[in-house]
Amino acid sequence: MNTSRLEAFSDGVLAIIITIMVLELPRPEGHEWASLTRAWPTFLAYVLSFVFVGIYWNNHHHFLRTVRHVTGSLMWANLHLLFWLSLLPFVTNWAGETHFASIPMTVYAADAFMCALAFTLLGQVIIRTDPSNTLARERQDPGHKNTVSLFAYIVAVLAPFFGVAGVWVSGGCLMLVATLWLMPDRQIERVMNERGQARMAEQSEQT
Numbered sequence: 001m002n003t004s005r006l007e008a009f010s011d012g013v014l015a016i017i018i019t020i021m022v023l024e025l026p027r028p029e030g031h032e033w034a035s036l037t038r039a040w041p042t043f044l045a046y047v048l049s050f051v052f053v054g055i056y057w058n059n060h061h062h063f064l065r066t067v068r069h070v071t072g073s074l075m076w077a078n079l080h081l082l083f084w085l086s087l088l089p090f091v092t093n094w095a096g097e098t099h100f101a102s103i104p105m106t107v108y109a110a111d112a113f114m115c116a117l118a119f120t121l122l123g124q125v126i127i128r129t130d131p132s133n134t135l136a137r138e139r140q141d142p143g144h145k146n147t148v149s150l151f152a153y154i155v156a157v158l159a160p161f162f163g164v165a166g167v168w169v170s171g172g173c174l175m176l177v178a179t180l181w182l183m184p185d186r187q188i189e190r191v192m193n194e195r196g197q198a199r200m201a202e203q204s205e206q207t
Contacts, residue, residue, distance in 0.1 A: 003064045006078060013082050014057050020089040021046055026097075042096030045108070048171075049092040051178045052112060056085060056119065059181065067126055077125040081118040087111050100167050102160040109156035109170050112177075116153060149177045 026042055028035035060081075067074070091108040098104045156173035159166035 003067050003070055006070050006075065007061065007064050010060060010078060010082060011057070013086065014053055017086060017088055018050060018053055021049055021092055024089060024093045041099045042093065045092045045096035045100075048174060048178065049088045051182070052115070053085065053088065055178060055181050056081075056115065059119070063123065063126065068130060071129050073125050074122075074129055077118075077122045081115065081122050084111060084114040084118050088115075100171065102163075102167060105160040105167050105170050106157055109153065109160070109174060112174055113153040113157060116149065116177075145180050149180060152177050 024042075025046055026039050028039060088111065091104070091111045095101075095104040095108045152173040156170040156177075159170040159173070162169075
């Protein structure tokens with residue numbers, strides 16, 4: 001099986017996740033600006049979660065472009081990632097409605113960390129399935145972004161236990177991770193485009 005079906009299923013799940021999150025945004029009770037501004041915690045949580053889903057959607061698309069054959073272990077690793085991503089509407093709504101209370105914020109950060117861990121596991125399964133996949137291997141190699149992200153996630157999970165200031169530190173760490181991974185891997189995009197152009201040139205020569 002090629003990756004098109006796997007990617008289509010994943011895209012559908014991510015689209016549903018975003019839909020659920022936006023539907024859970026509270027409707028202002030009044031018709032004044034003050035009624036709208038009172039909902040800022042939930043809206044802020046939604047924006048952060050939307051960015052996270054967008055990041056995974058972009059990088060997931062680029063990652064799957066390196067895969068030649070889909071195996072059972074790859075499908076389960078992909079489902080494992082989708083499981084943790086599917087919890088985002090729940091933790092987003094909980095964190096927003098409680099105005100980023102300590103425990104909801106810790107659970108939110110923990111889910112974000114598990115999403116990152118599941119994506120890393122997906123990459124390891126891709127490499128194990130096809131050791132010649134050098135693009136995926138280079139994507140998985142430890143670097144500054146991976147190290148900073150790991151440290152930021154750990155701080156984000158633990159910081160809310162230290163009061164209101166810790167909650168804001170946790171949110172700042174999550175925003176830092178989102179900023180680091182906002183742009184997908186350009187090397188994968190460049191190499192895959194070059195391969196596509198070479199394939200098209202080869203087909204034109206044969207005809």
